[in-house]
Amino acid sequence: MDLKDLYRDVILDHNKRPRNFGVLAAPAIAAQGHNPLCGDQLTIYVDLDHGTIKEVRFEGSGCAISVASASMMTEAVKGLDAAAFAALHAQIHAVLTQHDAEVPATLGKLAALGGVREYPARVKCASLSWRTLEAAIAGAGTAVTTE
Amino acid sequence: MSIAPLYDLTAIRADFPILSRPIRGRPLVYLDNGASAQRPHAVINAERRYAEESHANVHRGVHTLSQRATDAFEGARERVRRFLNARSTREIIFTRGTTESINLVAQSYARPHLQPGDEILVTRLEHHANIVPWQLVCEATGARVVVVPINDRGEVDPEDVRRLLSPRTRLLGIAHVSNALGTILPVAEMIAIAHAAGVPVLVDGAQAVPHLTIDVQALDADFYAFSGHKLYGPDGIGVLYGRESLLAAMPPWQGGGDMILHVSFEGTTYNELPYKFEAGTPHMSGAVGLAAAIDYVEAIGLSKISAWEAILLTHATERLSRIEGLRFIGTAHHKAGLVSFVVDGIHPHDLGTILDERGVAIRTGHHCAMPAIATFKVPATARASFGLYNTLDEIDALADAVVYARDLFR
Numbered sequence: 001m002d003l004k005d006l007y008r009d010v011i012l013d014h015n016k017r018p019r020n021f022g023v024l025a026a027p028a029i030a031a032q033g034h035n036p037l038c039g040d041q042l043t044i045y046v047d048l049d050h051g052t053i054k055e056v057r058f059e060g061s062g063c064a065i066s067v068a069s070a071s072m073m074t075e076a077v078k079g080l081d082a083a084a085f086a087a088l089h090a091q092i093h094a095v096l097t098q099h100d101a102e103v104p105a106t107l108g109k110l111a112a113l114g115g116v117r118e119y120p121a122r123v124k125c126a127s128l129s130w131r132t133l134e135a136a137i138a139g140a141g142t143a144v145t146t147e
Numbered sequence: 148m149s150i151a152p153l154y155d156l157t158a159i160r161a162d163f164p165i166l167s168r169p170i171r172g173r174p175l176v177y178l179d180n181g182a183s184a185q186r187p188h189a190v191i192n193a194e195r196r197y198a199e200e201s202h203a204n205v206h207r208g209v210h211t212l213s214q215r216a217t218d219a220f221e222g223a224r225e226r227v228r229r230f231l232n233a234r235s236t237r238e239i240i241f242t243r244g245t246t247e248s249i250n251l252v253a254q255s256y257a258r259p260h261l262q263p264g265d266e267i268l269v270t271r272l273e274h275h276a277n278i279v280p281w282q283l284v285c286e287a288t289g290a291r292v293v294v295v296p297i298n299d300r301g302e303v304d305p306e307d308v309r310r311l312l313s314p315r316t317r318l319l320g321i322a323h324v325s326n327a328l329g330t331i332l333p334v335a336e337m338i339a340i341a342h343a344a345g346v347p348v349l350v351d352g353a354q355a356v357p358h359l360t361i362d363v364q365a366l367d368a369d370f371y372a373f374s375g376h377k378l379y380g381p382d383g384i385g386v387l388y389g390r391e392s393l394l395a396a397m398p399p400w401q402g403g404g405d406m407i408l409h410v411s412f413e414g415t416t417y418n419e420l421p422y423k424f425e426a427g428t429p430h431m432s433g434a435v436g437l438a439a440a441i442d443y444v445e446a447i448g449l450s451k452i453s454a455w456e457a458i459l460l461t462h463a464t465e466r467l468s469r470i471e472g473l474r475f476i477g478t479a480h481h482k483a484g485l486v487s488f489v490v491d492g493i494h495p496h497d498l499g500t501i502l503d504e505r506g507v508a509i510r511t512g513h514h515c516a517m518p519a520i521a522t523f524k525v526p527a528t529a530r531a532s533f534g535l536y537n538t539l540d541e542i543d544a545l546a547d548a549v550v551y552a553r554d555l556f557r
């Protein structure tokens with residue numbers, strides 16, 4: 001195992017310069033995600049247009065894995081409807097947790113998350129933003145926690 | 148480097164089988180002793196010998212093994228009494244650990260005393276184990292938790308204790324050593340101040356017993372709690388020392404076997420101290436292992452151990468402070484052997500993963516002391532905590548790994 005497989009350049013880059021970082025004003029939906037183990041705290045804002053993600057931003061603080069995952073997610077999900085987001089989320093979940101899961105070529109940059117599965121303690125970091133956006137879309141608006 | 152401890156470090160390290168196990172293909176550098184320390188052969192063997200030669204239930208049977216088990220268990224209690232310099236074994240209660248010890252005091256001592264508006268005084272640097280049990284009894288009784296502040300070095304000023312003691316204060320709860328910041332608190336002085344106001348004091352000694360000689364009579368502590376697993380002993384066993392006059396007046400906490408003299412449906416009489424607080428079959432092999440751990444550290448000498456850990460602390464402080472962008476969290480003048488720190492641009496969680504890849508085990512997060520860490524406006528820190536077997540080379544490995552992490556994140 002090589003650290004460079006976890007901390008790929010794309011991840012380090014998104015950690016240092018997170019994309020779509022900031023808030024969206026109402027009527028955007030906000031949902032909060034929290035990882036008590038490491039203190040990661042993210043807020044995801046999403047603007048839905050008839051169920052399709054029009055705009056998404058996030059803010060908060062966290063480790064490189066959670067920040068990069070959130071940042072890459074915001075780039076990947078714009079224009080997706082709830083069903084397409086759920087399908088992508090399922091693919092990401094498999095990549096993060098299943099040792100033998102193929103990393104689909106269609107994932108693009110998100111494939112960089114493929115190194116996380118070798119570090120079970122870090123899977124929660126990578127999945128936090130996805131679970132939080134899922135909650136926002138579902139209209140839960142409640143806080144998500146990894147525990 | 149030629150500085151060495153006053154004991155044979157190579158021989159001592161050979162006593163700890165886990166220290167020679169490679170981690171991720173590299174030699175283990177174990178710097179998470181504050182979370183749990185490793186165990187020497189002496190402890191592992193004592194537990195095994197108990198299981199192989201002496202095990203039965205204590206205080207019950209007339210048969211030989213039950214007597215042997217009782218002797219071993221009560222022998223361990225006497226060993227703990229001497230370790231803490233308590234007056235009597237009636238003051239030594241075996242628990243699952245520090246957390247359970249504090250909960251026992253909260254439920255059995257504090258709860259029956261507390262009226263609405265009463266106060267429990269604790270410091271801001273406490274472990275959650277010395278915060279949440281008080282919040283629970285306060286919720287149940289209408290009392291409240293009052294907090295003694297810490298300064299920007301992570302120190303507590305005893306004068307703040309004096310200022311915050313009120314006619315409503317029913318108990319002062321203080322750590323002897325902070326697990327998150329390393330601060331050694333002036334507990335004797337704080338206890339004297341509280342006693343002058345008629346307030347009893349519980350000391351959370353979880354982080355103190357592995358490093359300092361404890362004398363509960365000299366401290367004049369009313370309650371003193373610690374865990375076996377931080378003292379190179381087994382997990383699942385800990386101690387509550389309590390002043391006999393206080394324990395005698397307290398109702399039992401849990402009911403069951405061993406804590407009774409006579410049971411009938413008309414009424415039950417409780418056993419004498421300390422058994423009144425030890426309901427159910429205790430952790431006998433754990434107590435035996437704890438006694439072996441105490442024998443082990445006392446054979447080396449706690450003053451020699453703390454002298455060596457002070458050298459490790461100085462070296463770590465010196466090496467790490469040379470790293471650009473590194474900031475220490477907790478810089479008390481009086482510190483035990485641990486360093487808590489953050490590094491610009493790297494979340495502590497990432498630091499923990501990168502260090503682990505190099506075999507260096509540290510703790511990252513809030514260390515179950517969220518209010519203490521929040522005082523420094525960080526969500527988490529990296530913490531390296533030292534034990535009697537750590538070496539200067541291991542401190543160098545820590546510093547090198549931090550530099551490596553910082554460069555990776557450049």
Ligand SMILES: Cc1ncc(COP(=O)(O)O)c(C=O)c1O
Nearest residue numbers: 244245246274276326353354374
């Ligand atoms: C200062 C302090 N108090 C209490 C505890 C709780 O100890 P345990 O988990 O063994 O009950 C710890 C250990 O994490 C500690 O460091």
